[in-house]
Amino acid sequence: MDNIIKGWFSEINEFWPGQALSIELDGPVLYHEKSDFQDILIFKSKAFGNVLVLDGAIQITEKDEIAYQEQIAHIPLFTHPNPKKVLVVGGGDGGVIREVAKHDCVEEIHLCEIDQKVIEASKKFLPKIAVGFNDPRVRVHIEDGAEFVKKYKNEFDVVITDSSDPSGPASQLFGEEYFKVVKEALTDNGVLITQAECIWLHVDLIVSMKKFISKIFPSVTYATSQIPTYPNGSLGFFLATKNGTVFPTEPVREVTAEFQAKLNYYTPKMHNAAFTLPAFAERILNF
Structure with a gap:
């Protein structure tokens, strides 16, 4: 959740330092939970539909x-x-x-x-x-x-x-x-x-x-x-x-x-x- 600022999610991750993809949310976060293994986040975006994020890294979006x-x-x-x-x-x-x-x-x-x-x-x-x-x-x-x-x-x-x-x-x-x-x-x-x-x-x-x-x-x-x-x-x-x-x-x-x-x-x-x-x-x- 720390990666969401003013309605935008930014994929800030040490695995790709120096760059970050930002996606604008379309409404409130749909789901957020820390499981026994990882942080799970799902939100609806304005450009890519619903987005699945694990440990701050985008896994899939409905569009692509x-x-x-x-x-x-x-x-x-x-x-x-x-x-x-x-x-x-x-x-x-x-x-x-x-x-x-x-x-x-x-x-x-x-x-x-x-x-x-x-x-x-x-x-x-x-x-x-x-x-x-x-x-x-x-x-x-x-x-x-x-x-x-x-x-x-x-x-x-x-x-x-x-x-x-x-x-x-x-x-x-x-x-x-x-x-x-x-x-x-x-x-x-x-x-x-x-x-x-x-x-x-x-x-x-x-x-x-x-x-x-x-x-x-x-x-x-x-x-x-x-x-x-x-x-x-x-x-x-x-x-x-x-x-x-x-x-x-x-x-x-x-x-x-x-x-x-x-x-x-x-x-x-x-x-x-x-x-x-x-x-x-x-x-x-x-x-």
């Missing part, structure tokens, strides 16, 4: 959440030839499972979220996003994702790590040990995608992650999506395949007209474009 949720879900799912069982680590707002549920071939969707309060608040104040929880294939686990994954071997076709920033409850999801257990949890043709911050702001973190992920997975690449309310308007993802197949920059399954009609951001062209990095990023990541 599609640029994140659709890309982090459909890129890996359309990379796998026949995904049946999917795990989402984090993602308590429900947006990623909403997108995963659009794939009829998927039989089980597991979501492991550490903070029950995020799920409850999202269902109440972000219902168009949290609608994913209504799908009968969804199984919710309220646990530490890094510990949850350790229970499974050769189990999931796709693992999607939809984490907040590498501080607080999400810090373990950016560590080497986590990626080791994720690899073991994936099936032989399994695919991983994980939230991997902003190439403009977090070069050291991203380079460090690439080094240890490349030691664990035989094929690793990096993609980006343009999201106005994320730092610098850009967010990246690391993607990896367990069997060493080079990550395809085109969908390996057909995106039918019927399926495309369900989407507002992802297209086969956007799938391809996600892997096009600026020259400095290619040099830094050695792609």
Whole structure:
């Protein structure tokens, strides 16, 4: 609440020093609570609809959440030839499972979220996003994702790590040990995608992650999506395949007209474009 001054929320955060996005509120704060894990804030904004903030950092807004949720879900799912069982680590707002549920071939969707309060608040104040929880294939686990994954071997076709920033409850999801257990949890043709911050702001973190992920997975690449309310308007993802197949920059399954009609951001062209990095990023990541 300290970040709200004269009707404006400013995203002041040590993880992106020297800059702050400010969003004007449209009325009083809708929800504010400190859970056992983090500070949760939801407010209605004049430009972006309802906004979810965790520990002072914007997680999603109703206006631009599609640029994140659709890309982090459909890129890996359309990379796998026949995904049946999917795990989402984090993602308590429900947006990623909403997108995963659009794939009829998927039989089980597991979501492991550490903070029950995020799920409850999202269902109440972000219902168009949290609608994913209504799908009968969804199984919710309220646990530490890094510990949850350790229970499974050769189990999931796709693992999607939809984490907040590498501080607080999400810090373990950016560590080497986590990626080791994720690899073991994936099936032989399994695919991983994980939230991997902003190439403009977090070069050291991203380079460090690439080094240890490349030691664990035989094929690793990096993609980006343009999201106005994320730092610098850009967010990246690391993607990896367990069997060493080079990550395809085109969908390996057909995106039918019927399926495309369900989407507002992802297209086969956007799938391809996600892997096009600026020259400095290619040099830094050695792609």
